[in-house]
Amino acid sequence: MERIADxxxxxxxxxxxxxxxELHASGELTVGELVERLGISYASASKQLALLRAHGxxxxxxxxxxxxxxxxxxxxxxxxTVVCRxxxxxxxxxxxxxxxxxxxx
Amino acid sequence: MERIADxxxxxxxxxxxxxxxELHASGELTVGELVERLGISYASASKQLALLRAHGxxxxxxxxxxxxxxxxxxxxxxxxTVVCRxxxxxxxxxxxxxxxxxxxx
DNA sequence: TGTCAGCTTACCTATATGGTCAAATAGGCA
DNA sequence: TGCCTATTTGACCATATAGGTAAGCTGACA
Numbered sequence: 001m002e003r004i005a006d007x008x009x010x011x012x013x014x015x016x017x018x019x020x021x022e023l024h025a026s027g028e029l030t031v032g033e034l035v036e037r038l039g040i041s042y043a044s045a046s047k048q049l050a051l052l053r054a055h056g057x058x059x060x061x062x063x064x065x066x067x068x069x070x071x072x073x074x075x076x077x078x079x080x081t082v083v084c085r086x087x088x089x090x091x092x093x094x095x096x097x098x099x100x101x102x103x104x105x
Numbered sequence: 106m107e108r109i110a111d112x113x114x115x116x117x118x119x120x121x122x123x124x125x126x127e128l129h130a131s132g133e134l135t136v137g138e139l140v141e142r143l144g145i146s147y148a149s150a151s152k153q154l155a156l157l158r159a160h161g162x163x164x165x166x167x168x169x170x171x172x173x174x175x176x177x178x179x180x181x182x183x184x185x186t187v188v189c190r191x192x193x194x195x196x197x198x199x200x201x202x203x204x205x206x207x208x209x210x
Numbered sequence: 211t212g213t214c215a216g217c218t219t220a221c222c223t224a225t226a227t228g229g230t231c232a233a234a235t236a237g238g239c240a
Numbered sequence: 241t242g243c244c245t246a247t248t249t250g251a252c253c254a255t256a257t258a259g260g261t262a263a264g265c266t267g268a269c270a
Contacts, residue, residue, distance in 0.1 A: 001126070005119045007188050012114035013258075014106050021106070031217060044259055046218050056195055065216045065267050075191030079184060083112050086180030118228075136247060149229060151248050170237050170246045212270090219264070227256080234249070240242090 028070040133175040
């Protein structure tokens, strides 16, 4: 149960979610590209990517001085899809519309 | 994105996960029953149940002095199933077996 | 070897959160 | 009303974690 909680905790941070979202949309990106697209610091990106990597969610590949990250956990898509759908339904029942951006994470 | 993270954060605590697990298995339980089955304090159970309720995950019903809680978010099952399956696969790839208890949450 | 770009790590601070204890609240009943 | 059971809430403490700054590391290249 502890491990399941850990898994959810990994996805409970907006920054990590945005990193995952970018990687999901683009396939493979360098830390620099992620930093630029999300407007976050190298330190922050690096730390969160390290966490995601430690959990087997992403993997990295070196090319010169750059390091490319990519998603390697196929279940991520599925989990996020389910959560996003349930969120939309939840808010819809209160008459609140959620923009389509949610679909992509 | 913040809301998605919140959703995951809700499931990122072992106590809440165990509460959800018990309710999932039994349908409807009082706080006292949950407290006894999980070996946690009333204060802790009550607080976590309140959190789950604030997020629309569970609902409660009063009967005399007792209060029955039940799951009302149908997507919970699906999310947990996906996560548990991916965890099993992940650990299996390292040659580690996960006991069947995971199936139930 | 020195230097630079790209990335990571160490250390610190502020914030968030889970648990406990004790007090408060609500319903049932004499 | 007063008391009991069931549950909730508030105050407090300890731990965990995200982000910032600065220093460290690695590969490329002159």
